[in-house]
Amino acid sequence: MSGPALNLFEALRHDEMINCMRCGFCLTACPTYKLSGHEPKSPRGRIALARAAAEGLLSLEDIMAPLDQCIGCRACETACPAGVHYGEILEATRATIVQQKDQSWSERLIRKVGLRWIMGTPFGIRLGGWGLWLWQVSGLSWLARKTGLVKAVAGQALADMEAALPRVPGPVKRYMGGGPGHLFPAQGPRKARVGYFTGCVQEMVFWEENRDAIRLLQAAGCEVYIVPGQGCCGAVHSHTGEEQTAHEQARRNIAAFEHAEIDYVVNAAGGCGAALREYRLWLSRDPGWAERAERFSRNIRDVSEILLEFGPIPFGPRPGRVTFQDSCHMRNVQKLVSQPRQLLGMVPSLDFREIGNADSCCGAGGVYNLLQPETANLLGADKATRVKAIEATSLVVANPPCELHLRASLMRSGLDKEGVEVIHLVTLLRQSMDAAASATREKIDR
């Protein structure tokens, strides 16, 4: 470790750590503790380790591995009787470690190009989408997969992820479908004007899902504006210890949305929504921004909340057995548990079964599945086993990293070949809405 000397007490949030009374109630909520049975892989253990580092009893190097093994699902916060802000401690500790650690050239490169340039700027996100499309249509993806190049260069975890990518739309389709600055009118009388938050991975990889969400919002009576100038929510930066870049994203997004004259900021990605809601915490020590962040965070809504508030949308039959895997940050941070289930309950002929541990993380954790593939894949495999056991044909998700990771997990267990799909909540609902519309058309035709 090198880097500037700093006050570890403050940097690691010692004042927050001592709120932990070590009761251990978090243990049974923690996916990595449940898997390992080892205290250093539990929230109580990690707080104790960070605290020992802050007090100079351990070095940052000592605690790096146990902290890295945390997925950051924050299920522990829902189990904690003392209301400890575990996420705050985790991210502050990670940021401090990143600052102090000597990074290899490859890590520096990934952090600079991947996190700061591509995900960290609105133009980078667009470029990323186009690049991905080019990679797929040019046959490079096919070639690299056939020759095992991705695996050789980037490792199995990234190769699995690459194979799990859906076909992404090209620049023309993206342009025609409405990009930044586009205004989608409300269907029927306008009930609200919402600003849509597109996200980075969501917009690059799952562009169509964003359009599904927008169509649903329109049907619910919302005028939807893709606010220009927005970028990534910053969650991926915050989780990987890039605190400054994360805060840059927050400031950019607040500035972009605050003059758009909208009632709500709406998103369809559980993790992004959680980050947007936490801007008020991120920027609470920033005098110029604290108040603006507070106002911005108050107006964040998940698409499911808006659909329930302004609906109902006419839904048509969408048969099949369906299960739902919560997005951890949607459930544990945004505290949205019943909303997606209520919506699924409105779809006629849909056979819903709980997966059995929907409150426990799938292992995606933003980029956790790339950094800690062993743990991530064990958790993903458990989800696949459960999907098979309840004989579901659709695994519904509400967050892009979960979607990618679960697609890869189902592929590893061969379930994709048996016709099991991973599908975003908004896509399923849009299919159901389309079914209702075509039924109405048929009636009129007759």
Place this chain on the structure above:
Amino acid sequence: MTFVKALQAIVGEQHVLYSPADLAAYAYDATPLYRSLPDVVVFPASTEEVQAILTYATAHKIPVIPRGSATNLSGGTVALNGGIMLVLTRMNRILEIDAANLTATVQPGVNTALLAREVDSLGLFYPPDPGSQAVSTIGGNVAENAGGLRGLKYGVTRDYVMGLEAVLSSGEVLRTGGKNAKDVAGYDLTRLLVGSEGTLAVITEVTVKLLPKPQAKRACLAIFDALEPAARTVARIIENKVIPCTLEFMDRGTIQAVEEFARVGLPTDAEAVLFIEQDGPQSVVDADIELVSRICREEGARDVKLAETPEEGTKLAEARRFALSALARLRPTCILEDATVPRSRLAEMVRFIGEMAVKYNLRICTFGHAGDGNLHPTCLCDERDHEELERVEQAFAEIFDKALSLGGTITGEHGVGLAKQDYLAWKIGEEGVAVSSRLKAAFDPAGILNPGKMLPKATRKRLVVKQG
């Protein structure tokens, strides 16, 4: 690191932890203020492995601290003098549920709530429900003789342990009790091991008694403007031959904290709240709860809420369920004590705790199990404030003294461990301490099992890393 190698040979390499971070994560339990590093953490998977570990430890005079989920509140699983942290959570199988004999036989690492759920699904009932049951292990419950909310009617862990398998420090295996409801063969070693806090033997198998699941359950909540009528109500309920399965109390400070935290609709100017629940056959439950609510009114309760449906019952239970969460958020450090008095002295004790809070300028809120006199005076403080901690210690010394003078005890359910060592002689006397020391020597002549715990040893106490 020869001991690491030796232990790895017994349990396998991946089941021995010894890096600095690993050790730091096993330096504490749920007791505020105590931390001390073990030298190694070992996870045995069988009685044989425990035997081999203890044989090795005895030969090399290494302390062994048996540990479950470390949720105890008395410092019982802190490695005071280093040594082997013996974590038993890998031994987590339910070996048998015997419906004919109404027993369950489990390994020590089985989670308490999991066992309760498993037997419940068979129409059976394991009553002990310590506050940490979602996390705690049966082995830990037995070692600490854990209590819970159902103590009044159903008793505590001790009342359900019928038989044990335990490994002595010599490595020999001791089997006590069994599935017999009647068994007077020799000393009651089962009861002796229950609550022995890991100082006599390592428990490796537990046979517990089960009950048929009660048919129905119903709750009521009574709000009082003064302490005495609430205490009188508790006494009169029992006098009227009703033994509720839960009879919980919260004082004004707790009521205010709960209301501020959870907005469950409690009046913040009330002096006391009683939460009462009865289980059993539906007709008995209805009759009991109606009688209870009548007594509450007769004793001058301001308001009595009677649950008409199970959902309403759950709603009423919320107030009590949020007590710890609400209090824990008030200040960084939450010292949860368990002074206990005969239930007829409840009001006196609660009043005295209030006086001590004023005298020492502390925030102490009291809630607890009114039915069995087991109170939880909870001090909200900041462990970084040494001067405040000193006042906390003085206040609790007076509280324990008062509890004893009322015929009570220094600890109802949390155990002695490190936290109450200095007070043990007050309760059991010099003779009690002497007999206990001789028992300890008979079981563990090498003195390796959880050394420095329970029995008073003021000289040892200074070795503890006291934070704050």
